[in-house]
Amino acid sequence: MATLYLVHQTGGQVMTFTEDGDNTWHMTRLPAQQATKVHIIMSFGRHGWHIKEGGVKIQASTLLAEQDPRVPPLGAWEGVSSGIAWTGHWTLQAEKPELPPLEMISMASESFSLETFTLEDHVVRVDLRMHRQALSDQDVENCVETIRHGVKELAQRPEYTLLFSFQLQDAAIPAMRHVKRLVALSQLGGHLSLPFMRCDPNVSEFYAPILW
Numbered sequence: 682m683a684t685l686y687l688v689h690q691t692g693g694q695v696m697t698f699t700e701d702g703d704n705t706w707h708m709t710r711l712p713a714q715q716a717t718k719v720h721i722i723m724s725f726g727r728h729g730w731h732i733k734e735g736g737v738k739i740q741a742s743t744l745l746a747e748q749d750p751r752v753p754p755l756g757a758w759e760g761v762s763s764g765i766a767w768t769g770h771w772t773l774q775a776e777k778p779e780l781p782p783l784e785m786i787s788m789a790s791e792s793f794s795l796e797t798f799t800l801e802d803h804v805v806r807v808d809l810r811m812h813r814q815a816l817s818d819q820d821v822e823n824c825v826e827t828i829r830h831g832v833k834e835l836a837q838r839p840e841y842t843l844l845f846s847f848q849l850q851d852a853a854i855p856a857m858r859h860v861k862r863l864v865a866l867s868q869l870g871g872h873l874s875l876p877f878m879r880c881d882p883n884v885s886e887f888y889a890p891i892l893w
Contacts, residue, residue, distance in 0.1 A: 684709075685723075685753065686777055686839060687732075687739070690770040694836035695778055696732075698723050704751055708732075712804055712842045725750040732758075738767040780838055786831045792816045792853070793824060797831060805835055806844040811852030821859045 685706065687696040698706040708721035721734045730753045731740040741748060742757035758771040783805070785797045791814040797807050807828065835841050855863075 684775075684777075685755075686774050687758065688772050688774060688778060690772055692769075692833065692836070693778075694833075695839040696721070697839045698753075706753065710839055710842065712802070712844070723753055725753075730754060731761075736762065738762040738764065739771060741773070777839060778837065783834060783838055783841065786827055788823065788827055790814075790820050790823070792820050795824060795827060800844070803840045803842065804844050805841050806846060807831065808846045808848065810848040813851055813853055815853045816855050816859050818859075821862050825862060825865070 683700040685698045687698065688694070695710070696708050697710040699709040700706050704725055706723040708719070708723070711719055719734075721732060721738075723730065723732045725731075725748070726737075728737075729741055729743070729745045729748045731737045739758050739760050739762070741754045742759050743754040748754055753773060755773050755775060758773055760768040760771065762768070785799070785805075787794075787796045789795070792812050793816065794810045794812070795808070797805055800806050809824070809828075832843065835843055
């Protein structure tokens, strides 16, 4: 099956679309746990080629009269939704973006540890474990910036999907300003997808498509 890559012109994040017949393409950069839950479709409609998740999010910049209903136009596309995940200028291309090998990140302090490693099927797991030592403002900023950098690097490499694992059972009670800052991590991807819970009730895992 044919595959196309939609690349954000500023951030470099990549969506992968695979043809499935009837002039329809599905976004396939998803872990198996999400394949039946997330439906992002590229197809031709009254106003030309567009990408939909509920409503139209991104559409081809090529003039409608010049678009072929059978083949999505390569080149410029434009975000038409106000959602953070969709805004900006995009390029649809047939070539997979080539980047240097991904470097795994890790860091540790008295209050938390952060580690990444690769699982099967090109899933990169990010483990964030909180310790009994109270978080400092600097700890929180170091953690947020490290994850922000790692997510950006992952988003630019279409072969990967992302798994966040938060282990909070030993954490000290955080200050509300730290809670708000850590919750804001979900804004890195526009949104995180529906949570997938492990059997361990103290550990939450979130599979994220890394669209953004």
